[in-house]
Amino acid sequence: MDAEAGVAAKIRVLVAEDNDDLRRVLAALFDAEPDLECVGRVATPEQVLPLAREVQPDVVVLDLLLEGGSSMHVIRELQAAVPGAKVVMYSGYGSDITARESKRRGASAFVVKSGDFDPLLATIRQVVRK
Numbered sequence: 001m002d003a004e005a006g007v008a009a010k011i012r013v014l015v016a017e018d019n020d021d022l023r024r025v026l027a028a029l030f031d032a033e034p035d036l037e038c039v040g041r042v043a044t045p046e047q048v049l050p051l052a053r054e055v056q057p058d059v060v061v062l063d064l065l066l067e068g069g070s071s072m073h074v075i076r077e078l079q080a081a082v083p084g085a086k087v088v089m090y091s092g093y094g095s096d097i098t099a100r101e102s103k104r105r106g107a108s109a110f111v112v113k114s115g116d117f118d119p120l121l122a123t124i125r126q127v128v129r130k
Contacts (some may be wrong), residue, residue: 010037011128014057016048016074017041017090018067026061029117036124043067045074052082059124062107064091064098075105086127090120 013030015038017023027038039055042048044067052060060078062071075087086108091098094112102110108127111120 012039012057014060015041017063045071059086
């Protein structure tokens with residue numbers, strides 16, 4: 001809570017998604033929520049760490065497959081680069097193996113992409129409260 005303003009700080013979210021349209025939709029979705037704020041958008045694994053260091057997000061919504069390949073290796077690197085940032089893997093591939101592997105590597109949660117964004121929004125809020 002910001003003592004001077006008397007309001008809670010917004011949850012700062014970085015979007016790492018290779019689909020340009022979905023990247024824009026997610027940014028707009030987060031910015032439309034009263035308690036969320038999109039602080040950056042990237043499309044490749046190589047762009048995630050530099051921007052995360054710069055903007056210091058609370059949560060990184062990380063697509064499993066970004067331009068150039070898997071983003072699994074980015075999870076641990078993110079945690080070292082931005083201690084305290086939570087990683088929410090967001091993927092169209094909803095296998096239990098993939099979800100377990102992402103969590104083993106340090107992701108806070110795994111959300112399967114669907115037409116409904118409510119599970120993603122709820123998960124972002126939940127991982128920040130933990």
